[in-house]
Amino acid sequence: MPVLNFLEETRYEKLSVEVFPDKIKASQRVAREISQIIITKNSIGKKTVLGLATGATPLPLYEELIRMHNEEGLSFKNVITFNLDEYFPMQPTSHQSYVSFMHKNLFDHIDIKRENVHIPDGTLQKEKIADYCRQYEKLIEEVGGLDLQILGIGRTGHVGFNEPGSAPNSGSRLVTLDDLTRRDAARDFGGKENVPTKAITMGIGTILKARKIILMAWSGKKSSIIKKAVEGEISSSVPATFLQYSNKVKIVLDKEAASELTRYDIPWLVKDCLWNEQLIKKAVIWLSSKIEKPILKLTDEDYNNNGMAQLVTEQGPAYNINIQVFNTLQHTITGWPGGKPNSDDSQRPERALPTKKRSLIFSPHPDDDVISMGGTLIRLVDQGHDVHIAYQTSGNTAVWDRDVLRYMEFAIDFNKSIGENTCELTSIYDRTRKFLSQKKPNEIDPYEIQNVKAFIRKSEAYAAARYAGVQDSNIHFLELPFYDRGKTVNNPSKEEDILITMEILQKIKPHQVFTAGDFEDPHGTHIVCFEIVLEALKRLNNKETWTKDCWLWLYRGAWLEFKTHDIEMAVPLSPQEVELKRNAIFQHQSQKDKPVFPGDDEREFWLRAQERNRETARSYHELGLANYEAMEAFVKWEFH
Structure with a gap:
């Protein structure tokens, strides 16, 4: 790159910056x-x-x-x-x-x-x-x-x-x-x-x-x-x-x-761009948001006055660009996340065929599925698709110690009520209570306590999935080993996790895979789970024919949302569907009120999801599209 052009490109930067892949x-x-x-x-x-x-x-x-x-x-x-x-x-x-x-x-x-x-x-x-x-x-x-x-x-x-x-x-x-x-x-x-x-x-x-x-x-x-x-x-x-x-x-x-x-974010302000469809979409959405005008009301003057003269000169007039971007956004909206049967799918984010799809939702923790795509999950079930959920980890790290005692006390009383011997369970309870009373910050729990915490989250995941209409036979707990190994070993091998994931994929042979693309999870679990799913799909793609018809969709919700210009499928939710999603999230009682690790967002997970979904819908409306109660957003990931 000529020195003059590079200096122009970096003119906003007050420090020397080197960027690597x-x-x-x-x-x-x-x-x-x-x-x-x-x-x-x-x-x-x-x-x-x-x-x-x-x-x-x-x-x-x-x-x-x-x-x-x-x-x-x-x-x-x-x-x-x-x-x-x-x-x-x-x-x-x-x-x-x-x-x-x-x-x-x-x-x-x-x-x-x-x-x-x-x-x-x-x-x-x-x-x-x-x-x-x-x-x-x-x-x-x-x-x-x-x-x-x-x-x-x-x-x-x-x-x-x-x-x-x-x-x-x-x-x-x-x-x-x-x-x-x-x-x-x-x-x-x-x-x-x-x-x-x-x-x-x-x-x-x-x-x-x-x-x-x-x-x-x-x-x-x-x-x-x-x-x-x-x-x-x-x-x-x-x-x-x-x-x-x-x-x-x-x-x-x-x-x-x-x-x-x-x-990188707004390159048209610092250099001439090679405009492609995605960059045009991003630039027009940016312009619309910046000057607070719906896309279809943008003018040549708006483009010229905000650093986008090159775009309107090369591909204008503004009206033509506006229509192109507006239609692209309109086509991301669908009430049929599994594809609409017997319809032209050339302008829809998902295929019409097969009419009944096998949909596999990977959930890193036992609640990410309903938090991030609970409305879409319920809609997939209601529209007749064969929906499976695979919970990748136990999530036992994120359970309060006080809940362990509460559930163990329940188990002891229940066993007493049906005449079962509670001596061994009481002994475990006494050991647990003693350990917790002396537990040091971040001390790893004994195996017995880890199990109780895992059982708590497993029961909640069952309750939420059932509430969403998923059959028990379609609820899978993978218990990927990296999650517990990572508590004692740095960067544990993921090979066993990949093989377990390949096994569930081969068993279901899904037409759709949904997995978490929310890599701001402060614990790093989401990115590891995504990489495991991606590697499993890549390996299977080389030897399994069904993978050629399998699409991979990323969802977000617990930690942040996709930017509007990145969204490729937006599923609108009615007020009633928002309530159903909220009720599904409420089944995860151990995460209610205040989760163990809330990150830098103090809101409860249901509230985060609800407000982010409404903000996504609001952003579409402000660009000039229909005004929905809420929207869940997805991005397609190419692994073939």
Whole structure:
């Protein structure tokens, strides 16, 4: 790309940004930079000083550095490291400590000298922290300063634990954590209430002294804060914007994290585009929303005045473009998610034939099916399709401990009422009660308690599926092993999970597969479940003829919704259908009132789903289409 054109394309960006197809390739590039620094410093007899980060973001970087050490002989004997932060108070032996994190994920696998490792001490007496922080910074200066500082970014815009309100010249210090930061850490601590409220962190001023700074970010959940950090005005409300003061900073992203940058999200504002149907649809919806006019009322002047002159010049007049996009949106709307029998399906999202389809809905947790597509599920059943639901995991992590005792007490009383011996059950109950009274935050439950929690969620899933009209024989519990293995093993093998999924697919031979495409699930279960289904379908596609007639649809709902321009099937719901969906969700009593892990959305799941469905319908109406009570949205995924 000519330099002038690239500068025009990135003119909204106030920091240097490199975008890679995925986090693995991005991490490999950063690891190469680190390797080169170490090799160069070694050649002149000097030590390399690295500032390191924790969290999910640097994990693939550390994996690559370990690989380079083992396979390429990269040595860390002359490397000194300083970590950004640590929770306070925090014992170094705690599972949640950054001392444990760094040793588990890097230091225990390379030849770094332990005396060269520095991580803030979370065991100090509070009155000693200020002096400790001054000594921490003095030590960095004494070894020559940081050659490279690795950063992640939190959704509050924090780097290190420099939360909103931090000053650009701040030094290392004790800070109070933002509520969103604590919510994001809730799973590691077994609930937000167990997350420390404070932390020790390097300051912004300390970070800016590094000779080179690389901030990394992956996934769509970081895209909005990356846009603010890279394109926004410098502000203490987004501490990462202070990096704009330095010319030594590079932002390294995967394509999802970069998706809201202007050059990717709204490219017509910064360059001439090669217009295709999808980009035109996105641009026209953006224009309609921006100036708050229905699509069919947009004029040539509206296009010209809002950076879209190229489109209206090449493919106009505006009326023709408007009609094209309006019709495309209209054709996504269907009351027949399994296809309308005996009808022309050339302009419909689903096929008319076969009239009765086998529909297989994969649900990562035992409630994602009704939360995300409960209305569509009920409609598929009502319209005569052979609907199956496959619950991929037990979901036992997300059950309150108090519910375990309540259900066990019920079981004891029930057995007594029918004259059954309750000695063994009472013994288990006593052990359970004792364990729970002494349970530490995020401590893994014994097998007996995990089972009770799984049984609770299984019974709720049965109740909800039956309420939706699904036959018991069509309700399947896969209990994919990765879910429980992941509680004790990092990145467990998924091969057994794929084989189990292939087996259910071969048994049903579905015409339609629905699976969760909501990858903002804070626990990461949704993306793993999606990848398992996708790999299973790809393998079967090479040897099973029925896969040629199988379509894969993604749904969302529990954590966010599809953007309007991405939707390929929108199923409208009447007020009565909204109520039926809500009642199906209510069958999941353990998730009512307040789920164990709500993420950063405090609303109950039924309310999230209801309001998001109504917002989808409202967005269609504001574009000039029919005004429905609610809509569930789907995107087709090509796996063939």
